Amino acid sequence: MKVIDERKLKDKFIVGTEKDFYRNIKKYDESMIPVMKARGYTCIRSAERTVAFTFGEFCFSRRKWKRGSEWYSPVDEWLGLDKNSRYSKELIYQIAELSTMMSYDHVVKVVQMMYHVKITKPTVIKTVKFAYQLRNQYEEYQYYQEEVKKKDKIKADIIFVEGDGVFLRILDEENKAGYRDFAHFVIHTGSKKIEKNRWKLENKKSIMSISNRHAREMVLDYLYQNFEITENTILITNSDGGHGYTPYVFKEFAKVLGIKRHEHFWDEFHVYKEIDQMYKGYPDDLKNKLYQSIQTHDKKLLRTVLDTTESLLTSAEEENFSKFSKKFLRNFQYTKPLELRGFRYLPIGIMESQHRKITYRMKKRGMIWSQTGAESMTNMILLSKSGQLRKLFFGEWQKEYQEYKAAEELTAATIKVRQNHIKKDYQFYSLKKRW
Known part of the structure; x- marks a missing residue:
């Protein structure tokens, strides 16, 4: 008896995955029609988008809605996709995780072999840089947090x-x-x-x-x-x-x-x-x-x-x-x-x-x-060794951080407006030379 080539068997399963994916996208997109209308949005058009996930790369169509000057895509939010990103957040995270174990060139090979997704070395480098930005934001977020309660301290x-x-x-x-x-x-x-x-x-x-x-x-x-x-x-x-x-x-x-x-x-x-x-x-x-x-x-x-x-x-x-x-x-x-x-x-x-x-x-x-x-x-x-790398990419801290930043910008803008309407009388102190 001839043994089947497992790669061909996998390709058949991938075709089934594609059909399921498109079916779920269509079902969710249609289910959001009455919800979006109730919120005051108007469907303007359907637009295609190509995104690579951990289960393959797909080109799919979804409705684009508008309310005033605000554009919104329920499917994009459901899938957790950032604007104009060609890669899902989960795939980006897994690329980052893989990069801690092997060279960037090997990451490219592993992603293509395991996920049937073609990426390049610059994609891996960009992911590492993105992780650097997240780490800096997380460090800044920690300064925003209130002091840890005494009972919660070690x-x-x-x-x-x-x-x-x-x-x-x-x-x-x-x-x-x-x-x-x-x-x-x-x-x-x-x-x-x-x-x-x-x-x-x-x-x-x-x-x-x-x-x-x-x-x-x-x-x-x-x-x-x-x-x-x-x-x-x-x-x-x-x-x-x-x-x-x-x-x-x-x-x-x-x-x-x-x-x-x-x-x-x-x-x-x-x-x-x-x-x-x-x-x-x-x-x-x-x-x-x-x-x-x-x-x-x-x-x-x-x-x-x-x-x-x-x-x-x-x-x-x-x-x-x-x-x-x-x-x-x-x-x-x-x-x-x-x-x-x-x-x-x-x-x-x-x-x-x-x-x-x-x-x-x-x-x-x-x-x-x-x-x-x-x-x-x-x-x-x-972070990977301590099991915290996923938290860096998906933790609730990101939402809280954005709220802190928005509040900070609002406060700064308010102060600036007020200062522009206040008559200022600055007092300067003379500096004595000490050399």
Whole structure:
């Protein structure tokens, strides 16, 4: 018996889908005739429109109605179609979701193979840019919202914040590729075992931006809006101490939020990595004693080991070791083991694993990104991994955001009209030179 070609079978089902689609469009369009007339609209004409959906591309006709200067198409609203868009919102969302997993070229192939819809690479790029605009609007929307009620805020004895940078290749204004540091912060309230050898961070929130300052501002905003801070709240922070992630950055978080107890850790992985690199070629006894000084938090022993090492240096090694020595003496307080701080276990040192979801998609095959593309993709990946990307595209926040903007424009227009009818008497203060 000859086996049927599944592709041909699928084509037959697609034909059936087309018939059902057209039948439903016609039925809904006709059902809206008495409704539209009751609302005072007049049917002007029927117009064709071609739109690609997740179930295929269709050219369909629907009635266009008018009331005064207002045009309206019930079918377009029913299908959730934006004006002049050739793609449905669901297809645009799925293109965005796919782009977080694979290259733009592969997205084009997958959409054509799975949806029987032809798109181009520029379509994928346009979708990513659209996601960037949505993300900016959502960020602005959060500022419009009223303060979260205290009872709705997260109650946690300990809040964890970690930060580190991810280097991505970005095109500058002159179209030259260079590495830029993307700030990455992760907030959570601890970890929970979900299966054998697998843990999940609770109340996790990842924040990324090409601007370290902007990322820090978003961290503070998120903590303030979503956490209930009390006298007993403890802030645990962890970083490698690099530029933008020094202890003082995290101390600022505690200060602004009014958190009395703040424990900062110099990331253990990076501490031992620096020791191993510096003491390569030196006696193991020295390295082991340096380990011991950290594990027992003995600064006197640390000084002894550093002084002993210094006596073994060549002139070529002195400058490098001097930097290493000063760094360890300056930041020694942040190497204090968690047991000596009164903790049995802390889920810290997570940044390398959190970076992986970004680097897996964005650093392979010599990828180079525009700044906007990189900003959009990093945040789309974070939203996708947390199951929030659909909310960005379809959430109720969009309707509320438009209402906020409309109210803001109305208020601004009213103020402008009033100001034009008010006699103004400005008072200027003289400025004294201070140089």
